[in-house]
Amino acid sequence: MALRDLLNRAKELAKHISEVDEALVVTHIDADGITAGAIALQALERAGFESDIVFVKQLDEENIEKIADHGSFVWFTDLGSGQLDLIKKHGIHSQCAISDHHVPLENFQFQLNPHDFGFDGSTELSGATTTYLIARYIGFVGTNLDLSALSVVGAVGDLQDSRTGRLEGLNRFILKEAVSCKALTVERDLRFFGKQTRPVYKMLEYTFDPYLPGISGNEKGAIELLTSLGIDLKENGTWRHWIHLSREEKKLVISEIIKVLVGNGASVRTIERIVGETYILLNEEEGTELRDAMEFSTLLNATARYGYEEIGLKVCMGDRGDALKEATMLLRNHRRNLSDGLKLVDEIGMNELENIQYFHAGNMILDTIVGIVAGMSFSKANLNKPIIAFAENEDGIKVSARATQRLVEKGVHLAEALRIAAEKVGGKGGGHSIAAGATIPKGSEDAFLKELDGIIGAQLRN
Ligand code: C5P
Ligand code: C5P
Numbered sequence: 001m002a003l004r005d006l007l008n009r010a011k012e013l014a015k016h017i018s019e020v021d022e023a024l025v026v027t028h029i030d031a032d033g034i035t036a037g038a039i040a041l042q043a044l045e046r047a048g049f050e051s052d053i054v055f056v057k058q059l060d061e062e063n064i065e066k067i068a069d070h071g072s073f074v075w076f077t078d079l080g081s082g083q084l085d086l087i088k089k090h091g092i093h094s095q096c097a098i099s100d101h102h103v104p105l106e107n108f109q110f111q112l113n114p115h116d117f118g119f120d121g122s123t124e125l126s127g128a129t130t131t132y133l134i135a136r137y138i139g140f141v142g143t144n145l146d147l148s149a150l151s152v153v154g155a156v157g158d159l160q161d162s163r164t165g166r167l168e169g170l171n172r173f174i175l176k177e178a179v180s181c182k183a184l185t186v187e188r189d190l191r192f193f194g195k196q197t198r199p200v201y202k203m204l205e206y207t208f209d210p211y212l213p214g215i216s217g218n219e220k221g222a223i224e225l226l227t228s229l230g231i232d233l234k235e236n237g238t239w240r241h242w243i244h245l246s247r248e249e250k251k252l253v254i255s256e257i258i259k260v261l262v263g264n265g266a267s268v269r270t271i272e273r274i275v276g277e278t279y280i281l282l283n284e285e286e287g288t289e290l291r292d293a294m295e296f297s298t299l300l301n302a303t304a305r306y307g308y309e310e311i312g313l314k315v316c317m318g319d320r321g322d323a324l325k326e327a328t329m330l331l332r333n334h335r336r337n338l339s340d341g342l343k344l345v346d347e348i349g350m351n352e353l354e355n356i357q358y359f360h361a362g363n364m365i366l367d368t369i370v371g372i373v374a375g376m377s378f379s380k381a382n383l384n385k386p387i388i389a390f391a392e393n394e395d396g397i398k399v400s401a402r403a404t405q406r407l408v409e410k411g412v413h414l415a416e417a418l419r420i421a422a423e424k425v426g427g428k429g430g431g432h433s434i435a436a437g438a439t440i441p442k443g444s445e446d447a448f449l450k451e452l453d454g455i456i457g458a459q460l461r462n
């Protein structure tokens, strides 16, 4: 019932959009937002509409005003539901459509949002998959079916498959469409990053969640694991990637990893989580970032985090020439920055409080990637305390926090903790239980840490 209502709303919105002849897509700067925007833009272009796109970090008074001044019909993707008040205030609510999965202020006629129909917007539908549901009703029947695969990249980029190791709920409805039009296939495989593009030992070395003792962050250990199983690292002089391994070899490695985890007392859930669904884009070349939804979304993030979301967009729109080349360079640059960031953390050291540990990167790590560095720092840090990282930005101090699945199972909820601690010192924060962020005033770091240490302590005791 709820599904039928939701699809009806999608159909009505497609009709609403099709009545205009010019539209502006406004979307969010991250992998889910880029794919959502690309889907909306392609649906409009294919149907012959004049259209344009703008990216925003968040919708606020200032950019809504600019958008309203633009004067054309607006399609908000991966944002808007939380800013309906502003949209109304600027009088564009009758001249817009919203496809978003963030918690909405209210149910609204021109909005498609899973929450309004009883679905969960953090696991069942992302900005891109919500947008796809409208796109599939624009133009001739079936013209936009192929965009379902791109929307899966968005959902994966939003980590909607991370809790259970597979896409759930309405995302599966879209997944089925992507499979049926042969744009995508689902494989049960190791859910580590870099299966397409990294030498196997590098893939293992760079896996930190779950932490693999003796292997994570340890090149020698990763190589030893493979050679002890009789697996050749190279074939005809080139490094073998995970996708080059035979079924038997993959099984051997997976059992060995499970052995290592069991030996280290990992929970059943952690062990179960290492194998799950991976989403392969069949129209992309094997061995490239675009072939695997997880790697594709990381490529997009590597453009957006450095202010080059337009390049990510071009890749989503099908550019496999210059834009892909630039995106790949940005990804390489991103990896170098991460490795430099890790070295810096090594140099300045991790400071431990009772329940948390932290480092302050000052202006040495970009605020947009300091969270990723924090997560990777678990390779050398205490696994029993969340990592808090600080970096300067134009608004003050950016805070990024990362926990492990194990800490979350023990009661840690970083988004809650950061929100409360940030508000205490005049800042703002949020995110997920395992990964969260905040912005606080410069100079309030110590007060913030003290507050946060207490909150996390309480979460662990409950
Ligand atoms: O920036 P970082 O990767 O650390 O962000 C982790 C999570 O925290 C993201 O989901 C982000 O949306 C959220 N966050 C937030 N408020 C901030 C910064 C980040 O809710 N000020
Ligand atoms: O925008 P927000 O949702 O964008 O942030 C996503 C970030 O949160 C990712 O960069 C990732 O580092 C972190 N994260 C994670 N594990 C999860 C969920 C989020 O590391 N299960």
Ligand code: ZN
Pocket: 032, 033, 078, 101, 126, 127, 128, 158
């Ligand atoms: Zn999103």
